[in-house]
Amino acid sequence: MTNSHANNSENLKKLRDLIKDIDYAMLTTVNEDGTLHSRPMATNREVEFDGDVWFFTYASSYKVVEINRNHQVNVSYAAPNKQCYVSLSGTAELVRDRQKLEQMWQPQLKAWFPKGLDEPDIALLKVNVEKAEYWDSPSSIVANTISL
Amino acid sequence: MTNSHANNSENLKKLRDLIKDIDYAMLTTVNEDGTLHSRPMATNREVEFDGDVWFFTYASSYKVVEINRNHQVNVSYAAPNKQCYVSLSGTAELVRDRQKLEQMWQPQLKAWFPKGLDEPDIALLKVNVEKAEYWDSPSSIVANTISL
Ligand SMILES: Cc1cc2nc3c(=O)[nH]c(=O)nc-3n(C[C@H](O)[C@H](O)[C@H](O)COP(=O)(O)O)c2cc1C
Numbered sequence: 001m002t003n004s005h006a007n008n009s010e011n012l013k014k015l016r017d018l019i020k021d022i023d024y025a026m027l028t029t030v031n032e033d034g035t036l037h038s039r040p041m042a043t044n045r046e047v048e049f050d051g052d053v054w055f056f057t058y059a060s061s062y063k064v065v066e067i068n069r070n071h072q073v074n075v076s077y078a079a080p081n082k083q084c085y086v087s088l089s090g091t092a093e094l095v096r097d098r099q100k101l102e103q104m105w106q107p108q109l110k111a112w113f114p115k116g117l118d119e120p121d122i123a124l125l126k127v128n129v130e131k132a133e134y135w136d137s138p139s140s141i142v143a144n145t146i147s148l
Numbered sequence: 149m150t151n152s153h154a155n156n157s158e159n160l161k162k163l164r165d166l167i168k169d170i171d172y173a174m175l176t177t178v179n180e181d182g183t184l185h186s187r188p189m190a191t192n193r194e195v196e197f198d199g200d201v202w203f204f205t206y207a208s209s210y211k212v213v214e215i216n217r218n219h220q221v222n223v224s225y226a227a228p229n230k231q232c233y234v235s236l237s238g239t240a241e242l243v244r245d246r247q248k249l250e251q252m253w254q255p256q257l258k259a260w261f262p263k264g265l266d267e268p269d270i271a272l273l274k275v276n277v278e279k280a281e282y283w284d285s286p287s288s289i290v291a292n293t294i295s296l
Contacts, residue, residue, distance in 0.1 A: 036222035
């Protein structure tokens with residue numbers, strides 16, 4: 001496998017394609033005691049993958065406490081029916097920018113944020129992805145790696 | 149939500165039911181530099197969930213290097229078609245016991261271990277689960293938590 005820029009931009013396009021069909025990702029964080037926790041998070045399918053992925057969150061939620069102590073996160077996407085799996089390694093930060101919240105808002109998020117953008121505790125998690133890996137065939141032993 | 153033993157054993161039964169239908173989990177490990185990596189792993193659907201989950205691995209694979217340095221792992225299961233998501237927090241260890249390998253082997257593992265049990269580098273990862281969380285409805289905001 002070569003690592004030329006041409007291949008990377010092809011892989012990045014591929015990754016965008018893989019992610020845009022997956023509604024929920026598992027976000028893994030590190031707790032104070034070193035244990036790892038994950039939870040499903042609604043993905044923003046309409047946003048192009050540009051090295052950052054975004055999630056809506058309650059600012060006072062426990063995952064934000066974990067992220068404030070340790071920024072390292074993993075975001076994994078699984079589409080078992082397509083045998084497609086993606087792992088994103090990166091760092092997360094809380095963003096409360098009003099304009100960004102409005103730009104990213106989607107009506108289906110009402111399921112988790114019934115008050116919508118009027119929710120005083122609403123915020124965004126921005127994940128700066130440093131490394132992406134994907135598996136897109138049932139018997140892949142080795143991941144396709146993309147460094148960002 | 150109460151935390152009585154009755155509820156826990158009901159939840160544990162529920163968790164077994166959720167996991168036994170999911171063929172692949174994402175196993176997240178911590179790298180030396182603190183970054184988090186995940187990869188799809190074939191689950192052993194036939195084994196009852198008793199606080200430990202098992203995966204086949206190559207003993208010389210990178211995830212084993214990571215686990216030897218830092219035992220903390222997360223195992224996440226996603227069944228998007230059923231809106232079911234599970235997070236297991238625990239510690240992993242390498243097991244090379246021949247009898248256990250034979251007991252756990254399943255023919256479909258040939259996809260990743262073409263030599264089967266004749267593979268000299270084959271081994272098991274045993275994950276001692278300390279905490280399990282699951283979400284089984286589309287709008288769950290709060291996880292169902294099971295401490296083991
Ligand atoms: C659907 C699927 C299932 C997989 N199951 C396993 C498995 O059971 N055991 C395993 O070692 N690798 C399995 N792999 C390969 C791993 O995802 C990974 O690429 C490999 O174990 C090397 O990971 P590492 O370099 O992080 O150690 C599977 C890959 C796919 C796509």
